[in-house]
Amino acid sequence: MTETAVSESRRGFGSTLAPLRPLLPYVLRHFKTIILALIALSVAAGATLTLPVAVRGMIDHGFSKDSAGGVNAGFGALILVVAVLALASGTRYYLVTVLGERVVADLRTALFRHLSILDASFFDSAKTGELISRLTADTTQLKATFGSSASVALRNLFMFFGAIVMMIVSSPKLSGVALAAIPLIVAPLILSGRAVRGRSRLAQDALAGASAYAAENLAAIRTMQACGAQDSVVARFKGAAEGVYDAAREATRLRAYLTAGAIFLVFSSVVAVLWLGAQDVLASRMTSGLLSQFVLYAVLAASSLGELSQVWSEAAAAAGAAGRIGDILALRPKIAAPAKPKLLKEPVRGRLAFENVRFSYGGNDGPAAIEGLDLVVEPGERVALVGPSGAGKSTLFQLLLRFYDVNSGSVSVDGVDVRELDPVQLRRVIALAPQDPVVFGASVAQNIAYGREDAPRREIEAAARRAQAHDFIAALPNGYDTELGERGVTLSGGQRQRLAIARAILADAPVLLLDEATSALDAQNEALVQAALEDVMAGRTSLVIAHRLATVLEADRIIVLDAGRIVEQGTHAELIEQGGLYSNLARLQFGE
């Protein structure tokens, strides 16, 4: 048992549903629907509760020969009651079920929006498949609760209390006996709720784990097949699926005990009361009609209680699912805009400065990825970053985009510390063309305009032309409207890169971060990409992780990084002259 589970168990009954509390605002937002549903609910319950009175009238007076007219009127009224009952029940069902769907749709969007603002460091350790499971399976579990279960619970709560009142009206003495049994029935139900919640959370966690494993392996299906790992992967997935089954079976077993126990206790107390009442009727202390009325109310109350126990365990299970969603919603991103963010002066010039920066992915005590780094890039300057793998080149990009905060020192744009800016504004002045650009399942035009959905087609095409991408796009089956990605056309590495460059050109930001890749390109493609890059870099401050000789030759300055520090800087000729790390790298990488 975790620490929080222990402290919760001390807090008592109410804590079983506590994880549902953060979700309450999503329900209360729909106040009007709730009121309408309550009205429909009261009408339906009221109609149901008049039925036993009618039955009593029928038994005690209805079957004498002289009241045929009364019988007809009685049955007529009954039909009316039934019609009201049907209409009110249908309305209640619709309102409450739709409310459940509404709440879950809102919650899914809220959860996704929240995920979209969380820090890069959260996603370093989170598994996508698991998050997807939270977005789908957990919210679906909640839908059952906010929809049908809430509806069933409310109806039965009304019925239960209504029936109790009518039982007391019918026979205070018999009611006293019946009511005495209620605490005996309810207490174990409530107590077991927490156990159900715990089991249900285990089941949902196991499901999320299995989803994460499946998502990871399906995303790398080619590697899986190439390595012949299908059998072992399937075996591990089977293990995860069995884990889900075991956890769900445990939760269900507990709920089955609950149901059986509740039914036995509830109906045996009805039988006991019926027996007592039968004695009264035999001794003529009560009419048989009144006993029938009482018993009908008792059965109504009993079955409501039975259904309530079922709903209680469902709600407890939902609370299990809600727990993880609440945990994610409670996460506050560390990288966020300050209360009063500064604004960059327009026009943004694009002067970048790192001052005595130390940064580690593992927090203050972790191993440094960047250490004692000072670097100023002047507006319009073109700087190439080189260095061995793991030297910290990409990390500098991450810090500029403020995906992470430095441990000490500062990173600034146009003299403003990035921590004083709204990250949204900061990222708007920086365009990033990554090494392995992502293509989304959308049209070519939408892919280029990613992040600038309002861009007119004319500008999208102009950007594609400048990125040397127009010709291959025009040759696609539907041109700019061709669907890309999973269910569409697959692009080559070089085509994807040019698409990313077009995206960067369209973004028209004063700072360009470029992670070059040459591995994906043949000579012809490389020349095209190079031409596109020349165009996009002109007039902007650009920081390029260089893999090509052409880039370092064109650069105003080359920065050589090693183990998070700047070890050399200068032009290509100067650095070759020095005969240090750069000259070695240049010989290996560029064949100098």
Ligand SMILES: Nc1ncnc2c1ncn2[C@@H]1O[C@H](COP(=O)(O)OP(=O)(O)OP(=O)(O)O)[C@@H](O)[C@H]1O
């Ligand atoms: N998300 C991360 N979490 C933890 N450590 C990381 C993360 N990203 C990078 N690192 C570590 O930080 C160091 C610098 O990595 P970085 O990606 O900046 O190197 P690089 O110079 O860009 O290398 P390459 O040329 O291979 O891309 C490496 O030791 C790497 O293992």
